[in-house]
Amino acid sequence: MSKESSKRGPEAVSDPAAGMTNADEKRRDGAAFRILASYAKPHRLTFFWVVCCAIIAIAADLMQPYLMKIAIDDNLMVGKNDFGTILEISGIFLILSVTGLLFSYLQNNLLQFAGQSIVARIRKELFEHISKLSMSYFDRVPTGSLITHVSSDTETVSQFFTQVLLSVVRDGLTLVFIIVLMFHLDSTLALYCMILLPIIAVIAISFRTYMRKTYQLSRTQLSRLVAFVAENLAGMNLIQVFHQEKEQQEQFTNRNSSYFRANLREIRTNVLFNRSFDILGNMSVAFVTWLGGMAVFNKNMEFGVLYAFITYIRLFFQPINAITQQWNTLQSTNVSVQRIWSIFSVVPDIRSSDNPQPIRLEEVQGRIDFNHVTFGYEAGSPIIKDLDLHIRPGEMIGVVGTTGAGKSTMISLLCRFYDVQSGSVLIDGNDIRDIAQPQLQRMIGLVQQEPYLYSGSIIDNVRLFDESISREDVVRACKFVGADPLVQRMKDGYDTRLSERGSGLSAGERQLISFARIIVFKPKVLILDEATANLDSQTEQLIQSALNVVSEGRTTLVIAHRLSTIMQADRILVMRQGEVVEEGTHRQLLNQHGYYEQLYMHSQGKVNYGA
Numbered sequence: 001m002s003k004e005s006s007k008r009g010p011e012a013v014s015d016p017a018a019g020m021t022n023a024d025e026k027r028r029d030g031a032a033f034r035i036l037a038s039y040a041k042p043h044r045l046t047f048f049w050v051v052c053c054a055i056i057a058i059a060a061d062l063m064q065p066y067l068m069k070i071a072i073d074d075n076l077m078v079g080k081n082d083f084g085t086i087l088e089i090s091g092i093f094l095i096l097s098v099t100g101l102l103f104s105y106l107q108n109n110l111l112q113f114a115g116q117s118i119v120a121r122i123r124k125e126l127f128e129h130i131s132k133l134s135m136s137y138f139d140r141v142p143t144g145s146l147i148t149h150v151s152s153d154t155e156t157v158s159q160f161f162t163q164v165l166l167s168v169v170r171d172g173l174t175l176v177f178i179i180v181l182m183f184h185l186d187s188t189l190a191l192y193c194m195i196l197l198p199i200i201a202v203i204a205i206s207f208r209t210y211m212r213k214t215y216q217l218s219r220t221q222l223s224r225l226v227a228f229v230a231e232n233l234a235g236m237n238l239i240q241v242f243h244q245e246k247e248q249q250e251q252f253t254n255r256n257s258s259y260f261r262a263n264l265r266e267i268r269t270n271v272l273f274n275r276s277f278d279i280l281g282n283m284s285v286a287f288v289t290w291l292g293g294m295a296v297f298n299k300n301m302e303f304g305v306l307y308a309f310i311t312y313i314r315l316f317f318q319p320i321n322a323i324t325q326q327w328n329t330l331q332s333t334n335v336s337v338q339r340i341w342s343i344f345s346v347v348p349d350i351r352s353s354d355n356p357q358p359i360r361l362e363e364v365q366g367r368i369d370f371n372h373v374t375f376g377y378e379a380g381s382p383i384i385k386d387l388d389l390h391i392r393p394g395e396m397i398g399v400v401g402t403t404g405a406g407k408s409t410m411i412s413l414l415c416r417f418y419d420v421q422s423g424s425v426l427i428d429g430n431d432i433r434d435i436a437q438p439q440l441q442r443m444i445g446l447v448q449q450e451p452y453l454y455s456g457s458i459i460d461n462v463r464l465f466d467e468s469i470s471r472e473d474v475v476r477a478c479k480f481v482g483a484d485p486l487v488q489r490m491k492d493g494y495d496t497r498l499s500e501r502g503s504g505l506s507a508g509e510r511q512l513i514s515f516a517r518i519i520v521f522k523p524k525v526l527i528l529d530e531a532t533a534n535l536d537s538q539t540e541q542l543i544q545s546a547l548n549v550v551s552e553g554r555t556t557l558v559i560a561h562r563l564s565t566i567m568q569a570d571r572i573l574v575m576r577q578g579e580v581v582e583e584g585t586h587r588q589l590l591n592q593h594g595y596y597e598q599l600y601m602h603s604q605g606k607v608n609y610g611a
């Protein structure tokens, strides 16, 4: 089993906790936060300043009730009419308020900066990693769920730094300061209040597991919903052509309802959890008022102390509540970090060799050898069976065969989207597994039936954003393949911006642009995968002439449903069930009166045999 396939499937990416024991979960939770810590390490100086700012801001805020206590007990209650001191206290109060505000603003900004920088780095590395993964991974994991991981999971991690960490630092320190001040004011009353701590712990622990489950459930449902929407948007034309709107809407409604229910459950749990703390907070204020009030009556406590104590016990519950409010974000960070790391931990099946062959691209001849190649997407079900095929440099090979014969699979093996299970594929005598991936990619140019165009100008689409290729080279290439008149007709010529996937262009026009790419990047091997299927005869003519100029001096493999495209090929391979069953020129194959002749007859009768 391959390394990638040894990982769990898409569900596993959506719900990393599936099938785990408590011990496993604990280990993984720890690992998730260790990984986050390693990302945070370069920002440790910023975090140090965050803590300093937090200490100053909190001290300034918490000194305010204490100042009131001084004003009440040392001035108002003893009947001093010292307006100067009262004014002084009011001034200090104002200065403390401004200091608190200023330093919490600073602390917030510093933390936001560090958090956003960390998440931008994670997002960048995740995208880079995903772009290196092999095709087998994308076969298994829906694009929608990957979009969720790159967008919303990284956003959750960002919330960890900007909300959770902020709360832990600010509210955690506030709590410690409040406890110290409460003991300083009245240690007996403070001790009574500490009875609350185990009660708070019991509530938090009993809610913990349940909250975690509800959170994971709602995240999984969201991920499924996003994956469904992404798939539907990509296939919207098919849905409309086959009038599948109603069925798709039903499926969407089901997923939407599941997410809605999961979300409601999560919100209910949260509300219940938070309200439990509110009740506890109010009970404590009542308790302190009663106990403290009695002490004031009995002259065991000053009124100002009681005032400050009641203010502190109210404040005592604010940070606890704020920290527990972050519990969900903490849970989601945990799930998100694990999901992100379940992607990071996927080792690509296809990796560049540690000792690649030293190859000079300009010296590549383009000889291709498939040496007894066997391959299947599933172990034990070969699609390509013992393929032994040798192609000379510069030769043009046509590949025909029924749907599912393995033509595209053969091409995927040559591009090394998948590795062979036995045998080998060589270019110029070098096993493609020993060729560095970037070099292999520069050796092979692939033109697909639906060439992928990016959002960007025609220039950028031809040179694939490689600034080292000049505008003049792009224009020359377009002229060479006959795409120039088409581009000139566009609104802004070569600067016309194409929408995503080049949706404003016809299939033929997109193909012409991808032919221009071949001229610009000069690969020695050219592959056309059904490039001329579904084109009208005029566009086909255009593509055919472009193909003739582009294939000049290149080893060319053309997979075509229309036999007219490959009738001139040096050699035509006829594939059936993963094997080459006939081989020769168009004339030789017709003379064999075999399977090719049947296909040819079909095509002459304008019947598409592959459909």
Ligand SMILES: Nc1ncnc2c1ncn2[C@@H]1O[C@H](COP(=O)(O)OP(=O)(O)OP(=O)(O)O)[C@@H](O)[C@H]1O
Pocket (backbone or CB within 6 Å): 139, 377, 383, 401, 402, 403, 404, 405, 406, 407, 408, 409, 410, 610
């Ligand atoms: N990514 C994949 N995962 C699993 N099976 C696949 C995958 N791609 C293709 N197959 C299966 O492999 C077989 C060969 O498919 P392939 O696309 O190579 O055929 P083809 O000759 O190019 O067909 P077509 O002319 O319809 O494109 C088919 O049975 C197909 O279902």
